[in-house]
Amino acid sequence: MKNGRAAAQATSQPIAAPSGNLGPLSPARVLRILEFLSEQERGQTLADVCRGLSSPKSSVLSLLKELVALGYLVREDRHYTLGQAALSLATAIVGHSGAEAHIQTVLNSLSDKTGLTIIYSEFVAEQSVMLHKQVIQSTRPIRYVGELGVPRPLDTTAAGRAVLAFTDPAWCRKYLDARYNSRSRKTAAERKKLLDALASVRKDGYSSSLGDFTPGVGSFAAPVMDREGRPIASIGISGPEADVRAEARTLVALLPPAAEQISRMLKVKSR
Secondary structure, eight states, rough: OOOOHHEEEOOOOOOOOOOOOOOOTTTHHHHHHHHHHHSSSSSSSSHHHHHHHHHOOOHHHHHHHHHHTTSSSETTTTTTEHHHHHHHHHHHHHHIIHHHHHHHHHHHHHHHHHHHHEEEEEEEETTEEEEEEEEEEOOOOSSOOOOOOOOOESSSSEEEEEEEETTTTHHHHHHHHHHHHHTTTTHHHHHHHHHHHHHHHHSSSSSEEESSSSTTEEEEEEEEEOOSSOEEEEEEEEHHHHHHHTTTHHHHHHHHHHHHHHHHHHHHHHH
């Protein structure tokens, strides 16, 4: 059972070189800034970063601005935190050190236990989508076929809802404002229904999409978190809606522990 919608492949864009003359010590300072912020439990102000690096504001501020412009940092209410570009880079580095093999092991275990399609999807915040990165196809005669590299929306898929429920509230509101407006024909009632579903995801630890994105297809998913507790991916189980509904209790019991196993590994690898 394949989703008939055509979707463009996500393409990687080259990162532009920082503008301005940042000086010979800039590469070292950039790495020190990223390392310092990765070790903090919350956002840091300019003054905090300067103290942590023992560097003057004049040299740090220009680097912070460049890193924000490139997406490596996010600035909110005068506080700096790691941005999606930094998280994507970290994920890529972890991938080269064995993360993909570990994730594959977890997916294989779920596949053996369920026989359904197992999908690991990454959160791409810049595009507000989930991207299927690893897929194990179902072994059942009647099955849902997962497609690699195809972007999926956050609000109507289990993978997307698993992540959307735990995103920064301000980011989530901005996303919903863009998706649920008069031009999109999505109603206030639909938005309220989604918000109720996201509240359930935060309570239960897993999400569902039962025919919401592709008619006849059911999915459950659980979020994968970075060491700061931010969602970066999801692990999901998909199949014919009737099968998924009938086996719901078993499937939802398997997902959160599998997602937590991957989250723990990524946290260790990122230290």
